[in-house]
Amino acid sequence: MNAIALAHVTKEYAGGVRALDDVSLTVERGTFLAVMGPSGSGKSTLMHCAAGLDSPTSGSIRVDGREIGGLDETRRTELRRDRVGFVFQSYNLIPSLSVEDNITLPLRLAGRAPDQDWLRTLVGRVGLAGRLAHRPAELSGGQQQRAAVVRALAARPAVVFADEPTGALDLRSAHEVLDLLRDLVDELRQTVVMVTHDPAAAARAHRALVMADGRVVEELAKPAADDLAARLVTLGEG
Secondary structure (H helix, E strand, O other): OOOEEEEEEEEEEHHHEEEEEEEEEEEOOOOEEEEEOOOOOOHHHHHHHHOOOOOOOEEEEEEOOEEOOOOOHHHHHHHHHHHEEEEEOOOOOOOOOOHHHHHHHHHHHOOOOOOHHHHHHHHHHHOOOOOOOOOHHHOOHHHHHHHHHHHHHOOOOOEEEEEOOOOOOOHHHHHHHHHHHHHHHHHHOOOEEEEOOOHHHHOOOOEEEEEEOOEEEEEEEOOOHHHHHHHHHHHHHO
16 A cells, blocks of 8 residues: 555646646655655645645545545544654744653644654654753754654654755754655655755655646656756756
């Protein structure tokens, strides 16, 4: 079973603006997919629809084998809570809470007890074992993003969506977070879908999609940063 499967997905907004135009793709479990494209290409809309944050105008979207297109907002919220993790550019940590409380907050809000063994594995893997009692402001940007990654994985989701996860980080911290995401896929068989404008970031993925005008125009296995950058320049000139 695939973690994500889209079939002929279209998304239209008011005025006939078509953000997604007959998009079909699958994301296998335990893989790392990067989605790239110029501004307005549809990559963020693709993520929002695939993650259940928005509804497509037409087409089928399955997350962990479950069709989400016809779900009402309550059931979509439950699916996002249980089967989907999110990592955002701005970390979205609550300043007044400790790192540990930030990590476990979504589970506690859902009335679920954290799996302490799993959390210890994750916290140790990202190097935050000695930082759980700290507040976010006491951590570097890279450490805050690693805490956000653990929060996204705490419920053992079927897929993690990362939206420009290195956009607010310095180069060294960005490399560390990208290494972490790739290792989580390779070692823990997590599934990650990352939206990024950065060819170097996308080159860490197993596979990269390039989007333009709401369509997938190219798919690259084992993408190279230079190839992705050249493709984006070509699209920009077009």
